[in-house]
Amino acid sequence: MNIKEVAAYAKVSVATVSRVLNDDPSVAPKTSEAVRKAIAETGYVRSALGRNLRRAQSDVVLVVLPNMNNPFYADIAEGIDSRCKDYGLSAMACNTYGSHEKLEYFCGFIEKRQARGVIIVSAPWKRDYSFLEGLPVVGCCESREDMPCAQVDIDNVQAGYDATKYLISLGAKRIALIGGGEISPSNIKREQGYRLAMRDAGYPIDESLVVNNCYNYEQGSAVAKRILNASPDALFAAADEIAVSFINAAQDMGISIPDELKIFGFDNVHYSTFVKPKLSTIDQPRYEMGVQSVDQLMRVLEGKKARTVMCQYKLIRRGSTEKGVL
């Protein structure tokens, strides 16, 4: 069933059917009604292919993200979904699994006219991003200088600084840092913040307490013993999952939290409250960051100047750093 058949069924021209489909007010009420009746009776569904080809634009926004394992992305996606709907667009998520080739492949959907724009959530960490130049693309999280597009993020240097300063305010002096990928922009910034705060407090950093390239629970557990044996009095992990691995490792070693060791994470994922004590962490406004990403993408699409947006994070105090706190 195509528009021509519906037109014949309703005894009008295809132009008229098209006008009804597009709510053109110039169509006479009676004609419009007849066409709607024909559409209903035939079960006709307009082909987006014909329409999009003719209008030279798609109504799909691609959300390109590393994978769906991290629930951190879920709220961002929800913000994107919601705001896209406001603009009459549909968001669809594609996984790169960290592959730069896949990122390029999905961005290619713009040029192939299958997507109106792309929101890149936590871009893979290496490589050249110059191919994004001029494309309707917005980055969300893992913002970086060499990405030629508007980006949405939090101030990770400040967040790392705040977290460390908070631990210091609780009396910590020997603070371990367990970081993620050495080339991850956010990780680099969080470490910068950590180092600034330690310097400002006048505390030396014991480099044996600093570890990087620690991505998941298993890797955290693997280095935990060595770090904990060096007796830090606090620990700042660049991800909640790592922090949780240290909570467990510390408890196995009979180290009491938060008395002997304060542990601080990052991201406030839902299971950060499943552990005991509950994890203190940084909460990023994930949903809002998704919304902002769409807004900036729309600015690009409308030819307006898009800008890089820094969102407000929250420091969440819980039992892993303070006794008696929820």
Next chain:
Amino acid sequence: MNIKEVAAYAKVSVATVSRVLNDDPSVAPKTSEAVRKAIAETGYVRSALGRNLRRAQSDVVLVVLPNMNNPFYADIAEGIDSRCKDYGLSAMACNTYGSHEKLEYFCGFIEKRQARGVIIVSAPWKRDYSFLEGLPVVGCCESREDMPCAQVDIDNVQAGYDATKYLISLGAKRIALIGGGEISPSNIKREQGYRLAMRDAGYPIDESLVVNNCYNYEQGSAVAKRILNASPDALFAAADEIAVSFINAAQDMGISIPDELKIFGFDNVHYSTFVKPKLSTIDQPRYEMGVQSVDQLMRVLEGKKARTVMCQYKLIRRGSTEKGVL
């Protein structure tokens, strides 16, 4: 830049450019080379819109799922991604947030010609699924009789039976059941399996130990005290998140696990090993289920008979049910 301009640039017809684009072997090597050069020099990217309209098909498979919060879906998505690639298709994920309207909306992409087919992961729980009749759609998880399409799932009745029987084999007699949605097909089946196993063992079910509509950690925590005060000797939760909430609640009440209470979950999500003791659970072959879903979808698209596939699950024994087990 369109195919016409490339043709002019290469001094050939658009037909020839199209043939080169489609690797038609009838094109003379020299001509082909010249066209490829033109494409490279002009930076031409073929419009998928024109191509898809002409060929009357899209190369996108929509993966419709409730949300991205549950890492359970991540592995399914990865299996789908991987298998789609084998078929030259691109998988894109869309969230319904449990809305039946959104499910219908996304399935509409098939009729709008924007998607070749749809894989519905964990369909929303109520309503009429007859609109799927005849569409190239496959269901994955939460399989149901009234869904007129091929489906991929595990045998949830048997899994519930096995889990319960396993707890019984460890000496449990008063086994609590904490279920999810009362109208979720998988939940209903797991409870069936539980009841069958209890009956086969000749143990009565204390209905005060059976709870449903318990979806998340908070809801688990909310009912935990009442259930635990009724002193079950084991507990089967229809989701790991619920099981974890009970591990924590039991420990708060001074109940020792697994000695006084054995706890069993479902799904083997990654944080089921973050807790202490580690959680015994049922592991579904998520990746494989994703792969199978694509295979069945391809059968539908090729006009072959697709079938409903039951995958093998694994019962994972850990410390929440047995002392000394990893």
Next chain:
DNA sequence: CTGAAAGCGCTTACAG
């Protein structure tokens, strides 16, 4: 208020 016609960017039988 409505219709005939051009055209979006491709692919593919058909003819040569």
Next chain:
DNA sequence: CTGAAAGCGCTTACAG
């Protein structure tokens, strides 16, 4: 081996 032409399903100026 290559090109001219039709046509996929729409939208939209243009004419009336």
